[in-house]
Amino acid sequence: MTYVIHGATGAQGAPVVAALAAAGKSVTALTRNPDAVVDGAHVVVAGYDSVDDLTQAYRGADGVFVHLPVVSEEDRRTYARNILAAVREARPARVVFSTSGAPIDPDTGGAAAVLAAGLTEAGVSHAVIEPTFYLENLLMPFVMDTVRERSMLPYPIRADFPASWASHLDIADAAVALFERPDVTGTVSVGQYPAITGPDLAEVFGVHFGKQVVFEPITPEQFRASVAPFIGEEPAADVAGAYTAMRTLADRSISPENSAQKLLGVTPRTTGQWLADIGL
Secondary structure, X not given: OEEEEOOOOOOOHHHHHXXXXXXXXXXXXXXXXXXXXXXXXXXXXXXXXXXXHHHHHHOOOOXXXXXXXXXXXXXXXXXXXXHHHHHHHHOOOOEEEEOOOOOOOHHXXXXXHHHHHHXXXXXXXXXXXXXXXXXXXXXXXXXXXXXXXXXEEEEOOXXXXXXXXXXXXXXXXXXXXXXXOOOOOEEEEEOOOOOEOHHHHHHHHHHHHOOOOEEEEOOHHHHHHHHHHHHOHHHHHHHHHHHXXXXXXXXXXOOHHHEHHHHOOOOOOOHHHHHHHOOO
């Protein structure tokens, strides 16, 4: 059985490769870097911008793990359409798509919504992993430097805003389970439940680092300025826009009815477990 993993050398794809390889599966690692070496996987050079490359990579696959890169939304929509064209042509046995926290409401017209709807229309076996916030966001230098130097945890949400945080490791656990469970289709929410607030996060960071850490709500604009040097101005503006829209919401909690906990028996890590697992 062969599994094709997008972004295999990146933060989201690498844990999926590692989990499948550890389970003894045959893994094809997709990357744009011809010099990449991925432990436990056969490396194939293929980009989101080539339907032909994607079709060739998908053909005969027992599973494909897909997520969209952090680029402009216009490019993401192009990539989503290319992925769908390749899926329709190659007909892999199973596709697991992680939204990476992007909305899949068709009214938004966003790339994640286009890809999720297109997979349904393509008629292939698939499931959509829907996380909310990634714990790895808290590893950004702007956040971690503030924790270490000022004992404050900055993030662009209200202090009273509960969210179901998840790690890339949790997404990998869910993806592997979904490859093994073709009977589970539709959307699977991955994240901590009950949801936790910013001060809850800060308290766990304080325990981990052995000092008191206080949560610091910041504005989406402050967050945009902090991440732009790493992901680019246009993607950073898109991210800031998403956090601005969230300020009107009461929470961003998963629903237990379609959670990985209920559907797959996969329980995401607590924040403390995650900090220990990554060896921070």
